[in-house]
Amino acid sequence: MAYHDEEWGVPVWDDRALFEKLILDGFQAGLSWLTILRKRENFISAFDGFDPQIIASYGPDKVEALMGDAGIVRNRAKIEATIRNAQGWLNIMAWITPPPRGVSFGLTRQLNSGRSITILKGSGSVKTRNCGS
Numbered sequence: 001m002a003y004h005d006e007e008w009g010v011p012v013w014d015d016r017a018l019f020e021k022l023i024l025d026g027f028q029a030g031l032s033w034l035t036i037l038r039k040r041e042n043f044i045s046a047f048d049g050f051d052p053q054i055i056a057s058y059g060p061d062k063v064e065a066l067m068g069d070a071g072i073v074r075n076r077a078k079i080e081a082t083i084r085n086a087q088g089w090l091n092i093m094a095w096i097t098p099p100p101r102g103v104s105f106g107l108t109r110q111l112n113s114g115r116s117i118t119i120l121k122g123s124g125s126v127k128t129r130n131c132g133s
Helices: 002-006 015-028 033-038 040-046 060-067 076-096
Strands: 104-110 116-122 125-130
Touching: 015 033, 015 040, 015 076, 033 040, 060 076
Parallel strands: none
Antiparallel strands: 104 116, 116 125
16 A cells, blocks of 8 residues: 555655644544545545645534535544644644744743743734744
């Protein structure tokens, strides 16, 4: 099987590929990995190419559509966990990704751990990111 020859055990550095692995691993719980691999292309299509930005915004209508998709594992808890995982993924990426150009730094606060955070202001939202080690 191509997966075992080309992917299994190979380090992955691509954010989208890592997110896909996270989601597919979640759906695999209690099932055969082969079951998930056979449905992989359907998962990619149903979950918008595993784009966490899109998945994080899924609402009840999309959940119901996914529940009706026979090409994926139709488990409401796993589908809803995927949406929460996408939201969490975006939060994590906000902390580890350098700020975009044009983002101004605001208030910096020292944490008890000796690390500092800076509130980033830009595009109408406020984000926090780790600025220390």
